[in-house]
Amino acid sequence: MDKLQFLVFVSVALFALGLLGVIVRRNLLVMLMCMELMLNGVNLSLVSFAQQTGTASGAVLVFLIFVVAAAEIAVAIPIVLLLVRRKRTLETDAYSDLKG
Amino acid sequence: MEALLQNLDTLLVYVFGVAALVAGALMIVLRHPMQVAMALISAMVFLGGVYGLLGVHFIAAFQVLIYVGAVMVFMVYAIMLLDVRDKSYTQRFSRFLVLGIAGAVIFVGVLVYGFAHGQHASARASVSFGLQQFASAFLNEYWLHFELTSVLLVAAVVAAMAVIRGSKRHG
Known part of the structure; x- marks a missing residue:
């Protein structure tokens, strides 16, 4: 397994771990952090492919992902704060009445 | 000496990659959100090390500055603010645990199978x-x-x- 293959495998595994965390954990904040882990996996694959091909486009996309992650956290944390203020819990099952 | 340094570079990429994977796995297992945040921060720092070793130093710097310095500090503040002791502390996993693990194993397995049996583009020397x-x-x-x-x-x-x-x- 050469370096590029290894890095792509790590990025896929990080994405899978993040997805697994979003599905199986019940804490809202932990789910948010697992989403960040998914973004990090995508970043790693973008950087390794950009490095392989020598083009800067992948690095530009990584920067845009940084911005999207910052914006996501800036909006998600106030929403979590409000949810907790309403029900005093971080558990996702408590919010199952939000559907629809 | 030069060859040793180059090999050391590659070796460190592998070490940091494995360390990032371990930190990602710890995120699933650990109980308290603060521990999960620390695992995520270490995963991000390890990935920053990988970026630095690949030669994209500015992305490594921004990974540490923006992700660890801004996003995760914000997250840690939120965790400290919301120290709610509820059921999600004693029971970490939702009822989708088996389903989720099976899905993740299938996902990674299919991709590993693709790696092992697919056609590889010939790996060129990396252009910096x-x-x-x-x-x-x-x-x-x-x-x-x-x-x-x-x-x-x-x-x-x-x-x-x-x-x-x-x-x-x-x-």
Whole structure:
């Protein structure tokens, strides 16, 4: 397994771990952090492919992902704060009445 | 000596990659959100090390500055603010545990199978690009995306304020 293959495998595994965390954990904040882990996996694959091909486009996309992650956290944390203020819990099952 | 240094570079990439994977796995297992945040921060720092070893030093710096320095500090503050002891502390996993693990195993398994049996593009020697090339590409070709990014950030700030204000009106 050469370096590029290894890095792509790590990025896929990080994405899978993040997805697994979003599905199986019940804490809202932990789910948010697992989403960040998914973004990090995508970043790693973008950087390794950009490095392989020598083009800067992948690095530009990584920067845009940084911005999207910052914006996501800036909006998600106030929403979590409000949810907790309403029900005093971080558990996702408590919010199952939000559907629809 | 030169060959040893090059090998050391590759070896460190492998070590940091495995360490990032271990930290990611710890995120699933650990109980308290603060421990999960620390595992995520270490995963991000390890990935920053990988970026630095690949030669994209500016992305490594921004990984540490933006992700660890801004996003995760914000997250850690939120965790400290919301120290709610509820059922999600004693029972870590939801009822989708078996389903989720099976799905993740299948996902990774299919991709590993693809790696093992697919056709590989021949791995070329990695071409390095510097900050100058990145900066000129960023501000010549992708200037529109750069400007749209600022619009997105302003929209996020306005949205965060609107969420708080809207909740005050209703609550």
